Amino acid sequence: MSEKRHILSIQVDNEPGVLSRIVGLFSGRGYNIESLNVAATNEPDISRITMVTTADTAIMEQIKKQLHKLINVVTVHDLTESDYVQRELALIKIHTKADNRSELINIVDIFRYKIVDVGTDHVTIQATATEEKLKAFIELVTPMGIKEIVRTGSIALYRGS
Template sequence: MKHTISVLVEDEAGVLTRIAGLFARRGFNIESLAVGPAEQSGISRITMVVPGDDDTIEQLTKQLHKLINVIKVTDITKIPCVERELMLVKVSANSSNRSEVLQIVQIFRAKVVDISDDSLILEVVGDPGKMVAIISMLSKFGIKEIARTGKVALVRESGVNTEYLKSLQVKV
């Protein structure tokens, strides 16, 4: 199972290296990593997606707590969150298929940020599932390049689980 871990750290040189080293020493891969300033000056938020079972992830979070400059570690996998990613994708789009590509762009609420005679660069923002879906739809045209950020996530203060709500809408 993939776990999303949110870590608040002091914004100091070497913090990310120590965290990555902890994962490397234990043979864990970080599938996604996003780092940026948090709401308080001098504090950064690191959001990681890490594969592993619950017990292993619990051990990793305990080890993270022991690192210097780590303030708070939370496994937010099973907590209702807002999750987003940003992706830039360069897709082949010539005069014969451009209108079809643009229809897909509209459906996924993506943006065209560059255009040439034989390609488009699209900006896609959304949850990781949306990224997989649009890549799947665009692959038949030929994807030339992809650049993705890591997942960023914040816990919902409302506690509302939108995945649960989506499942109710499907049943109705």
């Protein structure tokens, strides 16, 4: 079986140590976490963990079963085979000179991103997009000189009800 990228949406009790146990489950079995996001939900006692990992179908089934066994895990959903909305947030600081600043502003406008900081030698962009669109933007502006990037990793929800 071939490995495939999976987006897991895990609802857990909003308590200290829950994330540590989940990460421990992954590291203890040699599974890699490509991206990880955690935040409280509209229910204050529940948090949602959005995790991206790569595994074949058999390993993914085992991961989900092991997650379900953890006491503070409420639900585990693999969004990969479903219809879902996924986004990632990035702040990208790009080196700019007078001769390339207008080009960068045009690229930012085309991607519908936002300039959130401007300095004498840099512009910081806020980008919210799918991983693929974000990757395309980064490839386009790399020749200008990226100073720093910080990314949230994926967050995702099922489409519809």
